[in-house]
Amino acid sequence: MGDAFGAIRAVARAELRVGWRATLLMALVFGLVAGIVLGGIGLAGRTATAYPRLVDAVHLDDARALVAADQPQLAAAVPSLPAVAQARTDEAWIAQLDGPALRFVSIGAPTTEHEALVDPVIIDGRAPARDAPDEIIVSEPLAQSSGLGVGATVTLGMLTLDQVSRFDVGFGPPAGPTTTVRVVGIARMPSWGGALANVQAGPAFAAKFLPDIVGYSIYVRFTPDADAAQRFGAAFARTAAVVDQISPSVVSQYLPHSVELPSATVDPSVRAAEQVLVGGLILFVVVLALGGLQVLGQSMLRHHSARGGTQGVESALGMRASERTAARALAAVGAAVVAGIVAGGVALASGWLEPLGSQARFEPTPGFRPVWALVVLGGIGTAVVFLLVVAAAAAIAGRRRAAVVPPVRAAAINPFRRWPAAVLGMRLAIHGRVGRGGVPAVATVVAASLAMAGVVAAVAFGASLQRLVDTPARYGQAADLTIVDAREPDVARLVADPRVAALDVGAAGSAELADGDAVEVASRDVRKGHMPIAVAGGRMPAAPDEVAVGPRLASRLGVDVGDTLEVRRVHGGTVVLRIVGKAVLTSQNQGGIGDGVVVTPDVMRAITPGQPLYDAAVLAVPGTADALFAELSQGLEVFQREVPTAVGNLADLVTLPELLALVLAVVAGAGLVHALLTSGRRHAREVAVLSVLGATPGQVRATLAVMAATTVLPALVIGVPLGLGAARVLWWQLATATGVAGDLAVPGRLLVVIVPAVLAGALLLSLAPAARAARTPPAVALATG
């Protein structure tokens, strides 16, 4: 063994002397690729876990109840209800923010200490001091929409309970106390709204403004029972019913007592976006890893094959195959360490990368967050893989030199084609590996097809995303301005205003399906012009027996255009409505995009109990929206077009598919360039034989061109439809989860360009080996090939 090791060391030293530069270069490249792969894995992990980590970090409650201030007995009863293990009660206020536009915010503050339950993560600044009544933190969405940052001061004019009860008829300026507070922090939660106020203050604030509260937010942690939510919900409903009988709330219409289950109501669009992001990253990582392994394997195989004769000599001297392989692996140990260090270093640096797209909004610990296990184990793994590839390449190269090729009967002889370049070129492409240390042609085709599919899928997905983000009507925001609680005099004034191109008066409420499910209902009363509401399929309802359903609701109910929907009437019985279309509307209530149904105003009145919420949707003449908003917001609660959170999440992804497509294209392009250039080199002997047989330079060029085309054509034929199919599935999944139309934006122009461009690129690339063949005398090629 000692002698054998001495020989191994001697051969390793010789290998190192001759090939250290090439091996080190490959180690650096492989380390870099592996580092990017590890970084991608880490980033995918950070992206995929952002939401659950945030849920843990904020000690998310299991349920939260909102109770009006005039029903304190109900608020007091909640902590004692069945299934409650822990509870925290905050006081709640509604205040008008000072500013050019009418805007109301909710404020929450605890009067007492609480254990770890609903603690928003502070991503900038700090929490309010306990004894500072003038310090607040604001939610990220509020900070973004209002332009509030740490250090900003705002004046809050608080509403009284009586004012809240008159939300529909107007209540004048705030009648509660006015206070100026300072923003000391920006807070992050999985979701805001409902019982969780967008402005959070400390106990000092709560104590100071206790007499002016309009409600209570009670956060609850359940006992670990399977039916805890049901038991709590039932008990709350019973208790609320009793309290309502004893002392009904004056704000029951606008501040109804309610229970939310936050952890169970994760927005599906968030999940869909996460799946798309992580899926894209995984695809990227897989393609990169396969590409890296292919390039390394091929390069090392060529490296060792080029000196395969040396192994023959070593074999003749009595070295076994394992010893020859071990010698080459030993020579590559230093390079492997370099590869591992580079990979670990890149993986470490990737710790700076925030979760991708919208998932960054859920990162509880923004900033540098390396995954040490990935850095260390990934670095070691990279070194080991590098060594294994080197050893495998050396073993294969050694075996090829020594092995006796078993007799192989050729396949049935195909009739020769008229053009010998075609037949030989195709043969060379298909039999890429034969005797030349390359990868099997099928591997190249599969890798190229996957990469092409990835590029096409990413581009088509990106185009669909861009179209959605650029077309507000597609996410139910056709109007430039929405006037909340619009009254007839205001509507009439706007209809007469020449700056108003279109105006619909909308009503929103809720109804019950025949099976008891609650659905959001909307109706549109066209008062002026045409509002371009997106109809994903079919049309808007025009008759009393017609309904349009939102895409998400249609998906949930499993219905489509042409089906019927049975809805309960307010005064008994049901009405069967025929689905005539899928309309994308953003509900004025708490529902998401594409969740509700749209009916005619008559049907609306028949199926929705109580007073619906009215709004006026205004489409302004181009260029007048801002001026109109500034004017209207002086006296009305007006909202400019807002991008719904779900679409905002998606808008953050817009550049990602393009980036992914670019990276995939670069990786695939590099792989293809490498494959084509090296295949030319690997087939130098065959090309030389062709010259010996009298092939002209033109025939040689044609042969290499056919070989290049044969290599890329399957990638186009398979990859393009595969990519479109993948994009269609991905987009449909995301669109359905988000509630928008699921039709894919096929990048036709790109597809028209990409096929000839890739073919032309391959043919151009084939000129390089052709030029090399022309430069190299066949005698030289035959001697060295």
Next chain:
Amino acid sequence: MAVSASYEATARAGDAPLPDAVPETAPGPGAPPPELVVRGLRKTYEAETAPVRALRGVDLTVGHGEFVALMGPSGSGKSTLLHLLAGLDRADEGSVTLAGVRTEELGAARLARLRRRHVGLVFQFFHLIDHMSALENVALAALVAGAKPAEATERARDLLDTLGLLEKQGERPAALSGGQRQRVAIARALANRPTLLLADEPTGALDSDGAAEVLDLFTRLHRDGQTILMVTHSADVAGGAQRIVRIRDGVLLDADTSGEPS
């Protein structure tokens, strides 16, 4: 091995029309012109340490129907000479006249056409295309020369039949013995009915049976009128030829007095 600069320069040159045949050695009355006439051929390779003067002025004439053995030790320049004669490389100086055409004046395409029409090449290591069957290897040469597919296949089949390999026509080279591979290579070399068959150590990679097989074949071909120039370092192999020309250090040792048909 450094790429020959002169090869690159000539390969890039345009394909001038084939010049008029210029016989270097006037044949006797009624005799066919010599197949090959070489005058003052010189070739130097750039090596890492010092230039290698592979050929130092070679004159050689091979007559129609002759079987010439070019014999010399390793490194004597015999393979280099063969490659220059076949137009697989370019000489630094001198001229090669093949079938009456001076090859140094031809562009790459013209040279290729001349080669396919007049030259068949056989190598020591066969240089068959691995993933093609024996039949396809042979037919490829005819296809390159412009034969119709059916004609090429038929010609390949005839040749394999003649050389006793018809039953192996569907086998790939890896499934054949050394002697069989070389016979396939010879069949390929003969596919376009060349006027000159050049063989570079055709028995060098064969066992004694295989070598005898190939030599016997060469003798039969010669008997049928095929002009053959065979490079070898073995006196035994050279003994089968009609005429032996010795080469050492890039210079022919024997006076080149032949060239006339026997």
